[in-house]
Amino acid sequence: MPTFRYANPPVIHWGPGCVAAGLPGELGRLGAGRVLLVTTRSAVADPALAPAVEAILGERLAGRAVVGQHAPVGEVMAAAEAARDLRADALVSLGGGSPVDAAKAVAFSLATGLDLRAPDAPARAREATVGPVLPHLALPTTLSVAELSSSAGFSAEGTREKVGVSAPALCPAAVLYDARLAVRTPVPLWLSTGVRAVDHAAETLLAEGEHPLPDAAALDGLRRLAAALPAVRARPGDEAARTECQLGAWLTYLLPGPAARGLSHTLGKRLGSRHGIPHGVTSCLLLPHVLRYLAPRAPGPLARIAAALGAPDAAGGVAALLDRLGVPRRLSEFGLSDADLVEAARPLATAALPLEDLVGILRAAS
Template identity: 50%
Template sequence: MPAFTYSNPRVIHWGAGSVDRLPAELERLEATRFALVTTRSLLAETGRLPVAPVATIVIGQHAPMAQVDTGVEQAAGAGGIVSFGGGSAIDAAKIISVRRADAGGRALPHIAVPTTLSAAELAAGAGYTNADGDKAGMRDPRLLVDAVMYDAELAMMTPLELWLSTGIRALDHAVEGFLAEGDHPFNDVMALEAIRRLFDSLPRARAAPGDTAVRTENQVAAWFSFTLPGASAAGLSHTMGKQIGARHGIPHGVTSCLLLPHVIRFLAPKMPGRVAILSEVMGGDAADCVQGLIASLDLPQHIASFGVGEPELRRAAAELAGRYPADDLLRTYLAAL
């Protein structure tokens, strides 16, 4: 069996009210003077954190690098970073923590308080938008956060559609990690269980949007989904989504809703054994089951709804072509149009 690697944040706190442990975690990490990285939509909610930052850094969707650069300057004098929000805030905070590393190269301690199911807090990688408006990324072991606080009470402030669409993003992580090349036995077990749990718990979150216990179940499933972050993030649905997401203002969770069923259909003839296992776990044809789940959650299913047409998709397919021919990628995009 070829070698493989696995990493996860060392400390993960679970459940409603778990953010109350934030002061103790900051003390443990010797980071009581911290900079907070969040989004504009959450600025009014930062008072719900039990301790105040020395600086607050606001990051937009897809983490524009110009804002990250500003955040690096704003974090001067801070001994740690707390991210509060979804993938954009968490990824930006990871980059800031590494760029504020001390003379010995040690990144600033980083505690993530996620409010979506994107699972960015679980990866030693970070995405951002470059000056041309295209999605880019970086990898560094120091990007892995030091602690995570999955507080379902804070997650309740996340709009339901955003919560559910990032749940499909977690499903995308699980599917693409399972379909990745090579041997990854631990990930396979976790990914299949994540798929079972997401199919079970996401509809219940929609039916009972005020149930914190269900949101914690969603968070556990998302945690299970992302034990092979590098391979998942390099999967076809992810890369096709990144190609159009930042450029056209489509959130990552939504790109997974738009593309994942069609990517599964494209890959099924190329890896029939793997896709058959997914179908068995989902209880039917895998692509149809994913598409049915997305429809049942009333999430977006058509790229055209975001003002993107065939010319833009043709450009995206041409730029992404390599492992797969541009014509195949374009057909997959157009199936989602």
């Protein structure tokens, strides 16, 4: 019989100013007195981001760790070592998916004793016993919604392949969606990660099995995003529009495991870390072509996506939204060769998804 299990964080705050109002109380609830802030270089450079959060943390701030795009594993392990040396009893992530995932990976490494830089770390991680983990509070500034799942992706040394770890205990203890932080995010990044959220909605509806609550939420999230993302493009400082985007992105991700394993996501991950393409941008490049390819296989879900977008068909509705947002649309802009496309698709090929079909999607996106 169908079964649904909640897999999102237990506490979610939203609204302008919720970090200043809610973060101290959440840390108090967790009994946290020594916090490691995991963030990005751009957030550190913006007085309204990392410095402002550090002021809110006050005496609880034990230190700061900085990670780059796609959470390079060396930087993740440097953050884990900092957390250990500083005797941190909680993690706070600030930024997009990279610092959020990095904080989860730090907690995993500390709980298991695994050095994630080791070549066999992903295999060992699947068998590892996860002990008590450092609690993690997430302050997202993009719409990637990494904060809503219990898995963490990071890029391996050398190959830059995206690998990851997962355990239920890695789900953040609380998420705070604060539009006063979000308005500092550049509009192109905000919009591309918003398309990632649109991708989550589509992948939720396309996932195997029955999931009525995630489906209903994803459709509502899709409608919210279709209205609010163009509003942010028109009015970047509109805190209400940023909040509406955050709520829409949250609603698209009530089925985090299956939604992250859909075809657009898996193809995008093969391209992203290896070729330096942000994950939000890979959704901009691939999603309409994936939906067009899947149309004969999943007419019901795609009809619901089209209806939510007010469009005759799902692929066309998404493409029209992307045109309104002015996001990147062509894979050829990133200098990939046809051999790169074949290399990206080959590990994903199956009898149900032949290599020539997958390469055809990528060529259509080029």
